[in-house]
Amino acid sequence: MTALLTPQAVGEAEGLERPGRRRQLRNHADRLSWLRRWVSPVLIVLSWQMLSSAGILTEDVLASPLQILTTGAELIAEGTLQSATATSISRVLSGFLIGATSGLLLALVAGLSRIGEDAVDPPMQMLRTLPHFGLIPLFIVWMGIGETPKIALIAMGVAFPLYLNTFAGIRSVDRKLLEAARTLNLTRRQRLRHVIVPGALPQALVGLRQSLGVAWLSLIVAETVSADSGLGYLINDAREFLKTDVIVVGLAVYSLLGLLTDSLVRLIERRALAWRS
């Protein structure tokens, strides 16, 4: 929070007589609107619970919120939920690492040299038009239905947004800054470190956020198509027995994980881009 507020605080200190008081007032207003925004979600959950309790919403269509909470607690107590989540996270992690590494490397090659751009960019631009979920049948033919096609699908999904945004970021770096760096006698490596990388970072972080979103989506699709472990397996197994409570618990974990990685990127942005007020 401090990192975010600093540049604003500097700006305010110049223009306002009592910035502290003003911020206090705004925080107060923020808290009120935060509270207001919780009213309708709580009402929806309450009516959902009432519909279930009245027997209008049956359990094979959608379990009640209380039922879902109970099932969630049971799954945690058994350890089923944790192990399923761990399996899914490790898939996303491997896929993300492979995809991110290749996306970033390709972006560097294309971004830093004309020859690299001519070699790398055309195929990447062509491949990115492929809907990557459409590749699933091909992946299954090539790699079977084990872990490999799942990780490959996630890696594909991660590589493209990261490549496209990082490449655009490198190319958008202000040439005048690079010129100034040359007049300061900075070496090529120093220019990369002090000018190109930080200059490309904002756009690359946009890519990171997109790619993490795609990573989770790819995981869900891959696990729904076939899985013998992980969150997707938990959900599909529950489907066979119409256990909607387990399905909802699985979905909740998916979205929680997505939310978590998204706020992780926000945190990185806040710290790394503190210079942008």
Added chain:
Amino acid sequence: MALMTKDPRPSGRAADDRPGRDGAHHAVATVTELHRSFGATHVLKGVDLEIRRGEFVALLGRSGSGKSTLLRSLARLDAAPSRQLQVDGAVSVAFQEPRLLPWRKVEDNVALALANGPLSRSRRTHARRALDEVGLAEKRDAWPGSLSGGQAQRVSLARALVREPDLLLLDEPFSALDALTRLEMHRLVIALWKRHRPGVLLVTHDVDEALALADRVLVLDQGRVAAQWALDVPRDRRRDHVQTATTRARVLDALGVDADIRTDDTTESGAA
């Protein structure tokens, strides 16, 4: 008196601007018959120029006269052949825009100029001192984005001077500033120049700026040095000083500004 001269070493300099320093007559930059073309455009057609240590040279010219090209060649930002262009010692540039790295704090921006120099180990101390010199010591922890235009330009000057350059190239560094800030910057530049004594080449389109600051005023026209004058009026200069006024008339003439509109308040007429 202003001397119309083809000799790049006019005599008769003001003593107050020339404290004795070893190698004061040593050339820090020598440009001989410099030609630069870009595609079919022949921008520089044989420029001769010598800048000595501690000398303040202003380069005037209309747009497209090649003055920026000449500065870029001296800054080694294009591949001008080395026999046409010799620079002895360290070169620093301050550009029209401050060109500070927005993601580095003010002090880090200045310190970065020393990353590869002999002062590398003590670059923080030197950066602080340089910021102190331009009166921005208290801004060293600020982001460049939070500075005003004049402040950012002062940081840019600090970054250029912290390297103790032998040749300081100023590429219209004050043209984007408001008139009052510009006057402050003129004073600052003169003070810094007197302290550090680099050779200075100031590229500008503002005739009065050139007359206020320089020992020598050059007019570049169609890729050649068309004329030059030496000024030995002590600084701060009054615009109505007879030598300044005479030189001003001649510079405007060389720039092709019509005599009829050359009244006293045509400050910006020389602007290209």
